[in-house]
Amino acid sequence: MNQKEKFSGTPRKVTAHLTQNEGLSFEKSAPGKKAYRLAPLDVPEVDAASLLGDAVRSQTAELPELSEIEIIRHFTRLSTWNYAIDLGMYPLGSCTMKYNPRVNEFVSRIEGIAEAHPYQPEQLSQGSLGIMRLLRQCLLEITGMDAITLQPAAGAHGEFTGILLVRAYHEAKGNPRRTVIIPDSAHGTNPATAAICGYEVVNFKSNAQGGIDVEALAQAVTEETAALMLTNPSTIGVFENEIHRIADILHAKGALLYMDGANMNALCGKVRPGDFGVDVMHLNLHKTFSTPHGGGGPGSGPVACKRILEPFLPVPVIEEDAEGQLRLNYDRPQSVGRVRAFYGNFGMFVRALAYILANGPDGLRQTTEDAVLNANYIRRKLEDLYELPYNTPSMHEVVFSDRRQTRNGVKTGDIAKRLIDYGFHPYTVSFPLIVPGALMIEPTESESREELDLFVDAMRQIAREAEENPQIILDAPHSTRVSRLDETTAARKPVLRWRRPEQA
Amino acid sequence: MAYPTNFRYTREHEWIEANGKFATVGITEHAQESLGDIVFVELPRVGDKVEKGKVFGSVESVKAVSDLYAPATGTVTEVDEELTTAPEKINADAHAAWIMKIELSDPSELDSLLAADAYESYIKEETGH
Numbered sequence: 001m002n003q004k005e006k007f008s009g010t011p012r013k014v015t016a017h018l019t020q021n022e023g024l025s026f027e028k029s030a031p032g033k034k035a036y037r038l039a040p041l042d043v044p045e046v047d048a049a050s051l052l053g054d055a056v057r058s059q060t061a062e063l064p065e066l067s068e069i070e071i072i073r074h075f076t077r078l079s080t081w082n083y084a085i086d087l088g089m090y091p092l093g094s095c096t097m098k099y100n101p102r103v104n105e106f107v108s109r110i111e112g113i114a115e116a117h118p119y120q121p122e123q124l125s126q127g128s129l130g131i132m133r134l135l136r137q138c139l140l141e142i143t144g145m146d147a148i149t150l151q152p153a154a155g156a157h158g159e160f161t162g163i164l165l166v167r168a169y170h171e172a173k174g175n176p177r178r179t180v181i182i183p184d185s186a187h188g189t190n191p192a193t194a195a196i197c198g199y200e201v202v203n204f205k206s207n208a209q210g211g212i213d214v215e216a217l218a219q220a221v222t223e224e225t226a227a228l229m230l231t232n233p234s235t236i237g238v239f240e241n242e243i244h245r246i247a248d249i250l251h252a253k254g255a256l257l258y259m260d261g262a263n264m265n266a267l268c269g270k271v272r273p274g275d276f277g278v279d280v281m282h283l284n285l286h287k288t289f290s291t292p293h294g295g296g297g298p299g300s301g302p303v304a305c306k307r308i309l310e311p312f313l314p315v316p317v318i319e320e321d322a323e324g325q326l327r328l329n330y331d332r333p334q335s336v337g338r339v340r341a342f343y344g345n346f347g348m349f350v351r352a353l354a355y356i357l358a359n360g361p362d363g364l365r366q367t368t369e370d371a372v373l374n375a376n377y378i379r380r381k382l383e384d385l386y387e388l389p390y391n392t393p394s395m396h397e398v399v400f401s402d403r404r405q406t407r408n409g410v411k412t413g414d415i416a417k418r419l420i421d422y423g424f425h426p427y428t429v430s431f432p433l434i435v436p437g438a439l440m441i442e443p444t445e446s447e448s449r450e451e452l453d454l455f456v457d458a459m460r461q462i463a464r465e466a467e468e469n470p471q472i473i474l475d476a477p478h479s480t481r482v483s484r485l486d487e488t489t490a491a492r493k494p495v496l497r498w499r500r501p502e503q504a
Numbered sequence: 505m506a507y508p509t510n511f512r513y514t515r516e517h518e519w520i521e522a523n524g525k526f527a528t529v530g531i532t533e534h535a536q537e538s539l540g541d542i543v544f545v546e547l548p549r550v551g552d553k554v555e556k557g558k559v560f561g562s563v564e565s566v567k568a569v570s571d572l573y574a575p576a577t578g579t580v581t582e583v584d585e586e587l588t589t590a591p592e593k594i595n596a597d598a599h600a601a602w603i604m605k606i607e608l609s610d611p612s613e614l615d616s617l618l619a620a621d622a623y624e625s626y627i628k629e630e631t632g633h
Contacts, residue, residue: 188569413567430567436538436630487566488541492591 012454020077021481025064026498028074035068062500081481083425089451090294093397093428093440094187094235096265096287097294103358104290104351113350118342122327129326132343133318135353136302139283142356142364143261144274145304149313150349151340155262158282158301159193159229161314164336165280165305166227166256167197168312172334177226177255181217185210185236185434187260190229199226206434210236210390214245221253227279231260233267235432235440236390237375237397247277256280264288265444266372266396269365280305289352300348314339370445371396374452378441381456385463389435396444402437405463408470412437415462417484418476422458507532508599512575512614513623519599520575522614528602529575531563534627536598539565545587545594546572548604552580556613561603563594576613578606 049056066074083090090097108114116128136148152158163180170176180194181202191201204220207213211234221228228250232240240246247257259273259281265288267273273281285300286293293299305313315335316328328343359367372395379388379398386400402412416426416439428440443452465473477483511519517535521528536542544564554560554574561572582605587593593601608614618626 433568488543488592491541491543491566 012457020080022074022077024498025066025071025074026062026500028066028070029064031065033065033067033070035066035071083420085446088423088425089443089447089455090425091427091441091443091455092294092425093237093399093442094262094431095294095428096262096284096396096442096444097425098265098287098290098444099446100290100292100351101355101358104354107354108347108350116346118346123325126326128346129318129328131353132346132349133320133326135349135356136318138353138356139302139304142268142272143264143281143283143304144272145278145281146274146307147310147313148302148304149317149339149344150300150302151314151338151344152282152301152303153340153345154286154299155187155260155282155284155301156189156193157299157339158284158303159189159258159260160196161301161303161336161339162258162280162282162305163193163197163199163227163229164339165303165309165312166258167199168334168336169256169309170226172312173254178224179222180226181220181228183212183230183234185234185432186229186231187235187262190231190260194229204228206234209392210234210238210434211240211392212242212246214242214249217246218249221249221255223253225250225253225255227256227258229258229260231262232273233263233395235263236392236399236435237263237266237394237442238390238392239266239395243276251277262287263396266368268368269361270368274304274306278306280309285348285352290355291348291351298345298348300345300352302344312336316343367445368396371443374443374445374447375441377449377452378443378456381452382459382463385460386439389438397440397442399432399435400439400441401435402439405466406437408466410466410470410473412439414473414476415439415459415466418462418465418473419458420477421479422454422461424455424458507620507624509620511599511620512617513620513626514573514575514617515626516571516573517627518573518575520614520617522608522611525608525611526581526605527576527578527608527611527614528605530602531572531594531598532623533598535570536594539563539570540567541565542591542594545591545603547583547585547587548580550580550583554578554580554604554606563591572603574606575617576606576611577609579609581605581607 085097085099112127116125132150136150140148149161152161167176178200179202180199181204182190182194183204183206185206194201202220230240232243234240250257256279257277259278261281261283264283268288280303282301282303285291285302291297291300311334313335315332315338316330317332319327319329321327356364375394375396375398379394382400387403389399389401402410402415405415413429416429419426430438431440432438462473475484511521513519513532517532519530519532542563542565546562548554548560554577556574556577558574559571560574563570563572584602587603
């Protein structure tokens with residue numbers, strides 16, 4: 001197919017770009033090549049093999065051998081196959097793929113910060129500890145909570161830590177309780193978290209608006225309910241208006257309200273979970289606070305809680321002594337223990353704090369407003385062509401379904417793959433599970449109206465293609481290095497390692 | 505797709521075919537269609553007790569992992585081991601590919617499950633298709 005036949009309109013953003021073929025580093029290897037040169041030995045030589053005894057291996061490991069420029073080219077070529085937020089919009093719903101501002105990177109590379117070591121003595125780490133303390137203060141102000149740990153390494157790890165706090169709290173009262181209630185719209189990590197913390201998951205059906213049926217919840221909560229894990233706004237981007245009543249129902253039975261803070265970017269600067277009855281929650285610094293993720297850097301999932309849970313927070317906690325020095329306190333007898341080496345992903349704390357301070361309170365409020373505005377702009381521009389399964393007002397993301405397109409055999413996964421041809425990363429496919437054939441789109445506040453219009457154009461053209469030429473969508477993507485992959489065989493018969501071809 | 509009238513169905517999309525005290529369990533055509541290509545089936549073990557409405561295994565497709573809910577209470581007497589290497593059997597013919605056979609504790613439990621026509625209207629309502 002030539003370029004013209006591949007599109008019913010003209011994609012304004014991107015057409016196939018030059019990609020370089022590249023083999024595996026193993027295939028490019030030749031014996032003896034190296035990308036290092038060791039300094040001459042200036043200590044007495046020892047025979048490593050004799051020291052290792054039986055542990056010494058007789059066969060050399062077959063590691064690839066390449067020169068420095070070959071390695072650089074190898075990875076640079078591979079990088080041309082990637083899509084990144086720096087190339088265009090990345091509308092993965094629920095993932096909040098916002099721009100990672102350059103100021104974050106600048107600050108994190110300041111020498112005293114970049115070179116800090118976790119084994120530095122406390123008196124030489126006052127700056128780093130100060131960064132962590134200030135970030136904690138900011139996050140407590142934003143969430144309206146009383147205490148916080150920065151240790152968890154990502155969202156699911158934060159959930160795990162949060163439910164450990166819940167368990168420790170109930171245990172301290174004499175009964176860990178038996179169940180955790182989780183709505184059917186939840187992220188899959190919620191039930192996994194509850195189960196790994198030893199709780200039985202009670203699946204709770206969403207109502208026709210995609211929210212919590214308060215009357216049904218009142219029936220479901222018992223003296224054996226440890227907590228409700230709730231995502232607010234929900235995974236379909238809808239704010240839980242009855243959140244106060246939900247919290248009251250739980251508290252009346254001694255149960256706690258856990259909030260999955262994955263969607264905090266829709267609330268930041270507007271409402272505070274601590275004020276609407278949440279007892280414990282995690283934040284995703286890599287979503288709401290703009291630190292890189294999706295292969296670009298480790299996550300970070302601080303857990304904020306109310307005073308009643310503070311004694312159980314992981315150690316160490318940062319405290320200020322009488323002389324105004326910051327100290328790490330490990331002496332916390334009721335603590336659930338450590339959940340992470342050292343103090344968490346410190347590099348992310350620096351970036352998140354840079355983002356918070358660069359925006360300030362009004363700027364953060366504006367990012368929230370822009371995220372909601374952008375999602376609703378897309379909703380209005382596409383709702384005549386794509387089915388909206390829930391009519392409740394959207395917050396930071398909008399969920400369509402592929403119901404109209406499936407009449408022509410085109411499913412959400414096909415539309416997503418076609419979107420690649422138009423120069424965009426796919427949206428989130430087939431999630432949340434309460435929407436069959438979901439297209440979950442989250443533009444974030446990062447996108448300008450111009451980029452949103454390009455996205456809308458692409459989606460409208462794909463809708464037209466679904467009517468006029470569905471096959472072009474079913475065969476997509478056409479503009480990538482490799483076209484449609486056989487995901488099923490990849491999952492059923494995965495090839496996970498390279499093997500040297502048999503010598504003839 | 506015609507749903508066999510000798511089966512009973514759950515709202516979680518399992519089918520069950522009873523023969524006296526014994527029954528065969530699988531997932532429905534609608535379930536396999538929504539899941540897409542199935543890549544893994546987590547089977548119960550022979551001798552396991554399964555409880556009506558409780559999870560007894562899971563199916564994983566390229567899209568999602570989905571729990572399997574027991575349509576009735578009983579003891580597992582047999583599982584289809586072939587599914588561990590050939591999960592695509594379910595995609596090929598969901599109503600012929602069974603997952604487990606159980607000895608029912610109380611065959612009358614099946615009366616509360618959906619008949620074929622009720623299940624068909626249930627999935628129409630659920631998906632809006």
